[in-house]
């Protein structure tokens with residue numbers, strides 16, 4: 001079953017007076033339970049594609065559907081609700097709300113979903129345990145290392161069992177050992193809890209973890225390998 | 228505690244210095260507003276009281292037309308009847324009768340045209356403070372002697388002292404010539420120059436005889452138990468006298484109508500005060516606007532993350548508004564507390580205005596002045612600050628509302 005369907009998506013930016021073709025017609029299906037990497041050099045369109053899949057941005061043409069619901073015609077409020085319930089995000093850095101502790105950051109999503117406090121707290125702690133942060137619940141982001149912060153971000157992204165987690169270069173700000181550790185953990189979540197991940201990277205080491213490797217060049221899919 | 232409030236509180240203290248400065252600005256403005264308004268109200272009370280107490284009273288009954296033309300014939304024919312009415316009104320503290328006539332006043336050296344006033348010494352001293360302001364000689368003793376109480380500046384102008392004679396020459400109520408000679412019994416200084424330059428008082432009986440008043444007076448001057456009861460007494464009195472059939476219809480005037488100049492100078496002062504206050508409030512508004520715009524710029528990425536995980540902009544806006552309201556409230560609360568403390572302190576101990584300017588003296592401002600903390604002076608300024616800072620905080624909050632998630636997330 002395809003949890004994400006991307007059809008003929010195009011996106012153009014105007015930079016000064018020049019038109020930049022960020023996506024030139026991308027079509028892509030991601031299966032439930034997948035662990036896919038978007039690979040490509042800087043400027044190839046990875047972030048643009050992930051933002052569009054996540055409903056943060058809208059394509060100029062083409063269509064995206066997550067878990068069967070198409071984005072076209074959705075209002076900003078609909079998109080927000082969609083992101084809340086079906087999509088998890090991990091960004092390259094500064095993912096967390098600085099004034100909230102690790103556990104509060106993870107809880108926040110469930111708070112927005114209207115879950116009650118006891119359940120929220122318990123699930124948040126469980127997920128933090130899963131990503132290897134037991135005992136660090138009450139640390140603020142500033143008191144955590146970069147790798148730990150990204151783990152909190154992953155925990156927050158997966159805590160409400162979304163259809164898909166989108167991670168845009170999650171390891172780019174980490175040293176390779178920490179980065180590999182993060183990917184190991186993500187893969188474990190994928191295998192144990194069947195969380196679907198799409199992550200972007202331009203690092204060959206990171207690509208090795210993927211079970212599917214989608215190569216992007218100049219806003220187009222250049223290669224798509226299922227390993 | 229709800230997470231929004233926890234977040235707001237922690238966010239407020241993310242940049243303690245900026246927060247403290249903003250709170251201090253709001254607090255300072257509120258303190259200043261409470262104190263300055265209390266001070267103004269205190270000064271107005273003093274101004275009103277000193278004018279009321281020296282001469283004008285809170286209310287006056289006059290024949291219709293007298294206030295405008297001040298002609299002898301517009302008189303209250305039966306003052307005793309008025310006195311009986313006034314005895315029956317609870318909030319009336321005291322009252323007196325006066326009759327007046329423009330006359331030539333001559334000493335052996337000089338001649339001046341002034342308004343001669345006939346007063347009932349016994350009643351007058353319950354209404355007016357002049358008795359206590361006599362600096363030389365004595366207050367008028369009986370109501371039918373040929374003696375005069377003279378303002379110090381007028382005495383100087385006429386070059387008269389205690390025991391000197393003054394010749395009065397005017398026109399009586401019946402149109403005949405009114406002429407008499409009185410002896411200077413006392414000289415007073417009220418501190419209000421205009422009054423000290425133009426006042427000469429003689430006993431009422433003497434006046435009525437000299438000016439052929441036939442028992443009539445021009446003003447029945449009433450002092451109420453407090454400034455607050457004035458409008459009530461006025462209404463009661465107006466009703467009481469409406470049925471009385473005298474030659475000239477009788478009217479009641481309050482101090483604002485009797486001394487329009489006083490009311491005007493209070494209004495002028497209030498307006499110039501308000502202009503200053505508005506400037507102060509606007510400065511504070513800009514300071515909070517700056518604080519929140521900075522916060523929004525600095526935290527745009529964070530808002531982007533919040534939106535990415537599914538928070539709607541309205542939620543973020545609410546968060547920002549809680550932050551601004553919390554900050555503003557702390558400042559306003561501190562300001563009201565400090566402003567009250569200052570006002571109450573000086574309300575007890577007074578602020579020394581001895582040696583204040585001539586103009587202030589003329590308005591009755593001299594010596595110790597006392598602020599007067601009222602609900603109005605406590606709340607007006609701070610509520611204006613609250614209102615304007617809320618409006619100022621709304622702008623950055625609305626900016627967040629129109630923020631697009633991608634723009635926010637890629638903002639740096």
Ligand SMILES: Nc1ncnc2c1ncn2[C@@H]1O[C@H](COP(=O)(O)OP(=O)(O)O)[C@@H](O)[C@H]1O
Nearest residue numbers: 013014015020022041042043044045046047048
């Ligand atoms: N907001 C934007 N305004 C203008 N150009 C943009 C914007 N975002 C991305 N681009 C351009 O679109 C292209 C793709 O960018 P991006 O998706 O960020 O690539 P990647 O994530 O692979 O580095 C680049 O040429 C980039 O300069």
Ligand SMILES: [Mg+2]
Nearest residue numbers: 046047048168
């Ligand atoms: Mg990118």
